[in-house]
Amino acid sequence: MAVHTTTGGHEATTSTGLDNRKLFMWLFLGSDCLFFGSLIATYLMYRGRDEALGKPGPHPAEVFDIPYTSASSFILLMSSLTMVLALSAIQRGDVRRLRIWLLATSLLGLTFLGGQAYEFTAFVHEGLTLRTNLFGSSFFVLTGFHGAHVAVGVLMLLSITVLASQGRIRQQDSMTVELAGLYWHFVDIVWILIFALIYLLP
Amino acid sequence: MSTRHEQAAPEVHQEHAHPGPRTYVEIAVALAVLTTLEVILSYINVNDFARGLGIMICMTLKFALVVMWFMHLRFDNRLFTVMFVGGLTLAVAVFIAVLSIQRAIFA
Numbered sequence: 001m002a003v004h005t006t007t008g009g010h011e012a013t014t015s016t017g018l019d020n021r022k023l024f025m026w027l028f029l030g031s032d033c034l035f036f037g038s039l040i041a042t043y044l045m046y047r048g049r050d051e052a053l054g055k056p057g058p059h060p061a062e063v064f065d066i067p068y069t070s071a072s073s074f075i076l077l078m079s080s081l082t083m084v085l086a087l088s089a090i091q092r093g094d095v096r097r098l099r100i101w102l103l104a105t106s107l108l109g110l111t112f113l114g115g116q117a118y119e120f121t122a123f124v125h126e127g128l129t130l131r132t133n134l135f136g137s138s139f140f141v142l143t144g145f146h147g148a149h150v151a152v153g154v155l156m157l158l159s160i161t162v163l164a165s166q167g168r169i170r171q172q173d174s175m176t177v178e179l180a181g182l183y184w185h186f187v188d189i190v191w192i193l194i195f196a197l198i199y200l201l202p
Numbered sequence: 203m204s205t206r207h208e209q210a211a212p213e214v215h216q217e218h219a220h221p222g223p224r225t226y227v228e229i230a231v232a233l234a235v236l237t238t239l240e241v242i243l244s245y246i247n248v249n250d251f252a253r254g255l256g257i258m259i260c261m262t263l264k265f266a267l268v269v270m271w272f273m274h275l276r277f278d279n280r281l282f283t284v285m286f287v288g289g290l291t292l293a294v295a296v297f298i299a300v301l302s303i304q305r306a307i308f309a
Contacts, residue, residue, distance in 0.1 A: 018279055026282045030289020037293030041300035049308070070241045077237060077264075081230035084272045088223055185273045189265050195237075196261035200244040202253050 025179050029186045036190050039142040046134035055133045058126050072115040073195045079108035080188045087181045093171035102161045109154040116147045149187045156180045229271045236260045
């Protein structure tokens with residue numbers, strides 16, 4: 001049965017009765033699971049191989065700074081809270097709070113990215129690059145792609161903040177914020193997996 | 203007079219009411235506690251299996267909390283869950299396949 005929906009101020013008819021943009025976003029996130037699943041599996045496949053093959057270090061235990069990465073993880077987790085509060089604000093029609101929470105989310109995202117840039121720099125100074133060994137290749141590719149996802153998310157959030165400041169995001173446009181939020185939370189859950197499987201697992 | 207569009211809109215955007223800010227803060231506190239627990243587990247002196255199991259449980263709980271509450275899968279239409287869980291299942295299948303190949307090659 002076809003159902004009329006309102007998306008971004010214009011009418012659309014969908015056979016599912018659901019917003020097509022939201023359906024697409026969930027489909028995209030499902031496919032992105034495969035992308036990150038493959039990268040994490042690759043990292044775990046090569047874990048410990050450098051030591052077994054006698055390849056030069058540094059190895060994970062020599063470079064990982066767990067307290068530092070824990071702080072980064074905490075920052076990203078809290079950015080999910082500010083993101084969902086932004087959505088809650090626009091669903092109530094509170095554009096001022098939407099802008100505040102979106103800015104807070106962007107700042108937390110930028111802080112996480114700054115922390116990752118610092119971590120990468122520290123690793124390079126310790127002699128670990130993309131070419132050093134299997135650990136370096138798989139680690140930088142995995143966390144680098146995650147960082148790129150965070151950077152895209154920050155750009156999305158800042159764009160929505162600008163649109164909200166121009167009065168172009170209103171209560172009826174809350175789906176736009178919801179879609180950006182879904183993407184942002186996905187980036188967060190990927191980090192939850194990376195933090196546990198790459199940094200913490202013995 | 204109520205139009206067809208006006209009747210359909212609430213069904214589309216709000217399958218069930220989303221929780222309020224207070225609930226979101228409570229979920230965030232739970233996430234922070236679980237993260238702290240994960241880090242503590244990574245430091246304590248127990249055998250690797252117990253430590254790994256504890257970390258995996260915390261990780262799974264955090265994952266579920268964000269997906270169910272912050273991403274609203276608990277409240278939204280089931281088709282979204284099918285889309286996401288479908289991708290996630292395929293990802294886990296790839297994960298297991300890759301690690302099985304590794305075990306076969308490097309054994």
